[in-house]
Amino acid sequence: MHIHLVNLDRNPERLAEFCDVNRHLTSVSRFPGIDGKKLEFDSLVHQGLVTRDILSMFSVGALGCAMSNITLWDRATANNQMVTVCEDDAIFNVHFEERAEELLQSLPKDWTIIFWGFNFNLFVCFDVLPGVSPCVATFSQEQMRGEVSAFQRQVIAPQAYKARWVFGTSCYSISPWGAKLLKSKILPLRPKTVPLPEAQLVPPYRPKWRTVGIDNCINAIQAEINSFVCFPPLVISKNEPEKSTVLNAG
Numbered sequence: 001m002h003i004h005l006v007n008l009d010r011n012p013e014r015l016a017e018f019c020d021v022n023r024h025l026t027s028v029s030r031f032p033g034i035d036g037k038k039l040e041f042d043s044l045v046h047q048g049l050v051t052r053d054i055l056s057m058f059s060v061g062a063l064g065c066a067m068s069n070i071t072l073w074d075r076a077t078a079n080n081q082m083v084t085v086c087e088d089d090a091i092f093n094v095h096f097e098e099r100a101e102e103l104l105q106s107l108p109k110d111w112t113i114i115f116w117g118f119n120f121n122l123f124v125c126f127d128v129l130p131g132v133s134p135c136v137a138t139f140s141q142e143q144m145r146g147e148v149s150a151f152q153r154q155v156i157a158p159q160a161y162k163a164r165w166v167f168g169t170s171c172y173s174i175s176p177w178g179a180k181l182l183k184s185k186i187l188p189l190r191p192k193t194v195p196l197p198e199a200q201l202v203p204p205y206r207p208k209w210r211t212v213g214i215d216n217c218i219n220a221i222q223a224e225i226n227s228f229v230c231f232p233p234l235v236i237s238k239n240e241p242e243k244s245t246v247l248n249a250g
Contacts, residue, residue, distance in 0.1 A: 036064025
C-alpha cells in the first residue's frame with residue numbers, strides 16, 4: 001500500500017519527525033500540501049470548489065487542507081486506483097501495512113472511503129451492529145499522547161465498521177469511484193450545520209455540528225456513501241493545536 005504524505009513546504013521539521021517516527025513504513029511519498037495562505041480564492045469559487053462564504057466556517061488552513069485532499073482524490077480518479085492519504089503528524093502502528101491490506105480485502109466492492117484513524121479529542125460513531133445499534137466511542141487524548149510507543153508496538157486486530165461520524169483526516173484510503181462520488185456530493189464546499197443525534201450522548205453534548213473542515217463535510221453525507229472506520233485504529237495523531245497547520249495558518 002502506497003501512502004501519500006501531505007506536508008507543507010514551510011514545515012520540513014514535521015516531515016523529519018514523521019519519517020523518524022514511521023521508519024517501518026515501506027512505501028511513502030511526500031505530497032506538497034496546498035498552503036491556504038496562497039490560494040486564489042476567486043479561482044476556487046469560479047471552479048465550483050467553494051462558495052464565497054466558505055471562510056465563515058473554514059479557517060484558511062482548513063481550506064488548504066481540503067484542497068490538498070481533493071487534489072489527491074483527483075489523482076485516484078485519473079489513475080483509477082485507490083489512494084491512501086495521511087497527514088504529517090500521523091503515527092502508524094508497526095503492523096499497519098499488513099492489517100490494512102487485510103481489512104481492504106474484507107470491504108464490499110463498492111466501498112467509498114475507510115478511515116484508518118481519527119481524532120481522540122472528540123468521539124467516533126459507527127454501526128457496531130448494523131441495523132441494531134450504533135456505537136459512540138470516546139477516548140483519552142492526554143493518555144494516548146504519552147503512550148505512542150506502546151500504540152506502535154501493540155498487536156491490533158481491527159475490524160471495519162460502517163461509519164456515521166469521524167473527526168480528522170489523519171489517514172484514510174479512498175477508492176477511485178469513491179473519490180468521484182465524494183466530489184459530486186460535497187462540492188462546492190460551503191457552510192452547513194449537520195444534525196447528529198448520537199452526539200447528544202457524549203461531551204460536548206452537541207446535536208448539531210458545523211462543517212469547519214473537509215472531515216465534517218464528509219460526515220454530512222455519511223448516510224449516502226459506503227464509508228468505513230477501522231476500529232481500533234491503526235493510525236493515531238497527537239492532534240496538538242499549537243503545532244497545527246490547519247488552525248494556525250494565519
